[in-house]
Amino acid sequence: MEATTPGPLAAxxxxxxxxxxxxxxxxFASAFALIKKYSGLSQNRMASACHLTPGKVSAIINGHQQVTSFDVICRISDGLRIPGRLLGLAPRDWETRPGQEDALPQMEDERPSTDDEVPWRPDATVDLAVKLTRSDLVMDRRAATRALAGAAITGATLLDPLEGWLQPAGAAPRPRRRGQLGPREVEELEFTARAFRAWDHKYGGGLRRKAVLGQLSEVAAHLDEHQTPQVEQRLYQVMAQLAGTAATMAWDTGLQRRAQNYYLLALRASHAGGDMVLGANVLAGMARQMLYRDQPRDALELIRLAQDGARHVAGPRVRAMLHTREAWAYAAMGRTAAFRRTTDQAAEALTDAKPGEEPYWIAYFDEAELAGTTGGRLLDLARHNPKQHAEAAATEIRHALAKRGPEASRSHALDRIGLAQCHFLLGDVREAVKETHRAVDAARTTRSGRVRAQLGDLYPYTVGNSAARPVREARDRIRDLLAT
Known part of the structure; x- marks a missing residue:
């Protein structure tokens, strides 16, 4: 169903x-049956309109399957032109633009450039930064909505061009213009990159993304001038940090392909700046994106590439973080023994960490982060085997909550959501409801798209217990937040 077509329901x-x-x-069992009865729509027509299979619609009508996915509820609203207010949703796009063509501006090709298109030379990295920021800074909200549909690339198309990260940077022609930056100006840029990264880590992507892009564009302009070698190296490192922050912000708001482009830029900039440890961190970010996209094998390849490149220079926190990403991939592949082995390796590496000995951007990875990450992966395993893993997941997540507190806004919200799921899996509905309310409260403090996505995953746990008033109230709070 196109967003401009009239609804199929009878007047x-x-x-x-x-x-x-x-x-x-x-x-929806009653709703679909009534719609079928009074509108004359066939099950196949309803299924087509809502982008569901006819078998799923049949199962819903016959009471064999409940609609628990927030995404499916939105598809039903859009497909059958049911106003959002009737389903507890915010007004849908087609309600606010009646009769308008959903003609979004054409965006540039969102494919990350291949190794042949952008060689691993510093000047090519600057050109890539200029291209990305120029297009992104002029992209309006409607174009951004279209970009949401851009899926991240996977497999050899993603992995093969990254092999250049392990090779020395190629020689580049010198710029013709002489730059004027000195150490003090570079320090100011480094401070700004650090502030943006801290803001993103606490609150998630969204409001500050274009400010980051503006700063990234300015750094690219400085690198297009002839700076001293020391200034140039530090500028590339600033570019890598800003591009990495832009990537996580884009990903956090659902711009998957654009996030991948900025990750690639961050990797190239860290390579040009001679910072293999920062490059390993960028690869870990790319791996995390692949894990959220259900591509654990690609994630594992990215982590191994990071470990190969930074093997002799990475400190204990970075090594521990890379081990947790590796463990995450094993958990997603169902390899429980490998998950436990690499989690133990992460914990062992972290015991050697000392304050101030590693880059500021890895300082977040402490006992609380390790516990939260481990708890999240145990929760993934618990969804398939609650008896074996749910209690262990809850224990780790409680440890993370006790260590980092609500000031870590996005992580705190994700922990609360995970703990609520643990209690539902354990059958402790009373505690699950309490944690669900706390999760909703925590989710209101951040604009993170990942938090909303995880809250949407919590929603189905509340539907099967809909007869209980406390669960129904918790479910309504989730729905109210997701609908805004």
């Missing part, structure tokens, strides 16, 4: 009290 159907009641309660 007046949505005014019926029984239909409105079923929709408000998310009773």
């Amino acid at each position: 007046g159907l949505l005014e019926r009290e029984d239909v409105r009641r079923a929709l408000a309660e998310h009773d």
Whole structure:
């Protein structure tokens, strides 16, 4: 169904009290049956409109399957042109733009450049930064919405061009313009990059992304001039930090392909700046993106590339972080023994960490972060085997909550959501409801898209217990937040 086509429902159907009641309660078995009865729509037509299979619609109508996915509820709203207010959603796009063509501006090709297109030379890295920031800074909100559909690339298309990271940087022609930057100006740029990174780590992507891009564009302009070798090296490192922050912000707001482009720019900039440890951190970020995209094998290859490149220069915190990414990939592949082995390696490496001995950007990786990451991966395993892993997951997540507190806004919210899921898996509904309310409260403090996505994953746990009033109230709070 295109967003500009009229709704397929018969006139007046949505005014019926029984239909409105079923929709408000998310009773889609009754709602679909009533729509089928009074509108004359076939199950196949409803399935096509809502981008569902006919078998799924049949199972819903017959009461064999509940609609628990927030994404599916949105598809039903959009496909059947049911106003958001009837389903507890915010107004949908088609409600705010009636009769308008959904013609978004064409964006540049979102494919990350291949190794042949952008060689591993410093000047090519500057050109890539200029291209990315120029297009991104003029991209309006409607174009950004279209970019959400851009999926991250995977497999050899992603991995093969990254091999250049392990090779020395190629020679580049010198710029014609003489730069004027000195150590003090570079220190100011480094301070700004650090401040943006801290803001993103606490709150998530969103409001400050274009400010980061503006700073990144300025750094690229300075690198297009002839700076001293020492200034140039530090500028490339600043570019890598800003590009990495831009990548996580883009990813956090759902711009997957654009995030991948900025990760690639960050990797190239760290390479040009001779910072293999920062490059390993960028590869770890790319691996995390692959893990969230259910590509654990690609993630594992990225981590191994990072470990190979930084093997002799990475400190204990960086090594521990890389081991947790490795463990995450093993957990996603169902390799429990390998997960436990690499988690133990992470804990062992972290015991050697000392304050102030590693770059500032890895200082966040402490006992709390290790516990939170381990708890999240145990929760992944618990979804398939609750009896074996759910209690262990809850213990690790509680440890993370006790160590880092609510000031770590995004991580705190993710911990709360994970703990609520643990209690649902353990059958402790009372504690699950308490944690769900705390999770919603925590989620309101951040604009992170990842937090909202995880809250959407928590929503189905509340549907199966809909008869209990406390669970219903918790479910309504999740729905209210996700609908805004």
